[in-house]
Amino acid sequence: MKKHQPAYLKSHSDGTLAKKLAAANARLQHCDLCPRRCLVNRQAGEKGFCGAGADLKISSYNAHFGEEPPISGTHGSGTIFFTGCNLRCVFCQNYPISQLGHGQPFTVRELADIMLELKKRKCHNLNLVTGAIYLPQILSALELAIKEGFDLPLVYNCSGYESLDALELLDGIVDIYLPDAKYNDPRMSKKYSQSADYPEINKLALKEMYRQVGDLILDEEGLAVRGLIIRHLVLPENIAGSEQVLEFIAKEISAQTFLSLMAQYHPAHLASNFPELSRRLTKPEYERVVDKLHELELDNGWCQEL
Numbered sequence: 309m310k311k312h313q314p315a316y317l318k319s320h321s322d323g324t325l326a327k328k329l330a331a332a333n334a335r336l337q338h339c340d341l342c343p344r345r346c347l348v349n350r351q352a353g354e355k356g357f358c359g360a361g362a363d364l365k366i367s368s369y370n371a372h373f374g375e376e377p378p379i380s381g382t383h384g385s386g387t388i389f390f391t392g393c394n395l396r397c398v399f400c401q402n403y404p405i406s407q408l409g410h411g412q413p414f415t416v417r418e419l420a421d422i423m424l425e426l427k428k429r430k431c432h433n434l435n436l437v438t439g440a441i442y443l444p445q446i447l448s449a450l451e452l453a454i455k456e457g458f459d460l461p462l463v464y465n466c467s468g469y470e471s472l473d474a475l476e477l478l479d480g481i482v483d484i485y486l487p488d489a490k491y492n493d494p495r496m497s498k499k500y501s502q503s504a505d506y507p508e509i510n511k512l513a514l515k516e517m518y519r520q521v522g523d524l525i526l527d528e529e530g531l532a533v534r535g536l537i538i539r540h541l542v543l544p545e546n547i548a549g550s551e552q553v554l555e556f557i558a559k560e561i562s563a564q565t566f567l568s569l570m571a572q573y574h575p576a577h578l579a580s581n582f583p584e585l586s587r588r589l590t591k592p593e594y595e596r597v598v599d600k601l602h603e604l605e606l607d608n609g610w611c612q613e614l
């Protein structure tokens with residue numbers, strides 16, 4: 309069986325990775341690595357909206373078995389949870405990591421060692437969770453790890469609030485994009501995630517990710533080797549605008565898109581301050597979205613049980 313070669317190996321050998329790394333590093337001095345464009349000098353220790361400064365911070369890393377089947381496989385997805393996030397969702401389940409800064413500083417060398425360790429543990433891929441804010445450090449560590457034999461497919465697991473400039477730096481580096489599509493309505497994304505421009509930015513980002521990697525490709529064992537998987541968390545009271553989000557995906561991305569529809573919402577973090585978010589989904593609420601999924605013939609992917 310011919311082993312799939314991750315995109316970044318070619319970018320490493322032809323010098324593209326080194327150029328992207330230099331471009332990413334330069335951006336830390338006036339940080340615009342994400343759509344917030346805080347323009348702070350992170351190299352001097354200043355912090356922007358995401359809370360990330362000069363140090364690379366990681367909350368945890370492990371073989372993770374809770375991802376979609378082609379990502380987790382049988383040996384798990386080598387997942388690294390980076391500290392910080394460029395959104396502030398009031399219902400975030402990981403808020404100690406994303407919003408309270410829980411995690412430890414790591415050097416680039418240590419990050420490269422984590423990558424190599426996850427490969428040694430036979431993980432199927434490297435899964436970077438909210439990596440956008442540490443893009444320079446990630447590219448730098450990847451370069452070190454490649455020189456020592458690292459060759460796992462790279463999964464970019466994100467909120468979907470990504471700038472086109474940053475995605476351009478990931479073109480030819482990322483194999484599998486795993487973004488969220490969280491909202492359709494700017495009033496909702498502003499109220500619950502402090503980002504009025506989320507729907508607009510997210511749509512552009514999804515299109516660019518699809519342009520780069522296309523529909524999901526699986527190998528003979530059913531593991532993801534390249535492509536796009538979009539996650540959508542259904543929220544109570546139609547806050548996510550689920551039906552419109554699905555329509556956008558079916559009509560403007562691809563009807564072959566692998567979609568991961570999630571029903572797991574529960575009121576975490578600050579959600580109980582909002583009566584409309586203070587409960588789980590009802591069966592009719594979720595079924596309406598599942599019906600829409602079928603109506604649009606978005607047949608690839610997974611629907612969580614309620």
Ligand code: SF4
Binds near residue numbers: 340355357393
């Ligand atoms: S990565 Fe952080 S500091 Fe940089 S623009 Fe985004 S939120 Fe601001």
